[in-house]
Amino acid sequence: MAYRQTDKVAARLADTRRSILDAARGLVAEGGFAAVQMSEVAKKAGVATGTLYRYFSSKEALCRHVFREVSAREMGKLAEIASGDEAASERLVKVLETFAGRAVQGRRLAYALLAEPLDVNLAEERSFFRRTHAEIFAGILEDGIENGELPKTDVRIAAACIAGAIPTALIGPLAPESHELDSNPDRVVAEIVKFCLAGAGIAAPQTQQKTTERRKTA
CATH class of the missing domain: 1.10.10.60 (Homeodomain-like)
Structure with missing residues (x-):
């Protein structure tokens, strides 16, 4: 039997x-x-x-599962925000603040996902991770352009630039030896959000919710 x-x-x-x-x-x-x-x-x-x-x-197989699981959880949170009913610019701000804010909050894990040197298999996971982020941003930009809220642009290029800018900007502050986030982590997040919004042709809102508040609802 x-x-x-x-x-x-x-x-x-x-x-x-x-x-x-x-x-x-x-x-x-x-x-x-x-x-x-x-x-x-x-x-x-x-x-x-x-x-x-x-x-x-093997260790590689275990690390790949960890990378994939943590990445999927983070991408799921961003995708949920991106599919909301708010205006495209509001959703973009929320996604940017959540992405950067959660990275700052869990800095060592975020550094491992975004910047730590990896073997080939994990590097492939990271590439997929970033492409999926770009797709999330592209969806928001497309919505905004379609309803006339955002200026016309090459959505794919703009989304890829935004998805690449965030981890690039965070590498230094998140690095284990860095103390940049010790005093004012919200400033780092705010600057990243402002830069990405400018790249999408959106002026940064005069009053943004505190990053800590955004992270609590994420």
Whole structure:
């Protein structure tokens, strides 16, 4: 008789896998992908190292899953904001503030996702991550142009420029050795938002909600 996995066993396996991913994500948030060592992940997850390899064949496979999962969560938040009912310019501001603001809030994890040197497989994940960001921005710009709210522009190029400008601007402030975010992180976010809005032909609003408020609702 073929073995049939019971619901209880399936739930236990899923819980173990979740514990492993959470442990690896915690290590990335503390010290980047370089800090992910299989023995340390196993220790934090409460499993034997041999058990860990039953779920993920290598450190690279585990890191790729962590990268993909965290990236998908962040992109989902931005996509949800972008699909709202507000004017295009308002949605653009919210997406920009959320993107940059959440990166500043979780700076070590964000640095790992946006800037840490990676192997080929993770570099591919990062490229997909940025292309998806560009698609989110392109959708907002298209909406604004269609309803006459935003000036006509090459949407794809403008969206790619915005998606590339944010991580580029954040690399320095997010770097582990940097102290730029220690005193006034909201200023960094505000400058990024202002620059990206100008690139889309939109004047920065006179009064923006505080980044901390935006992050709470994200």
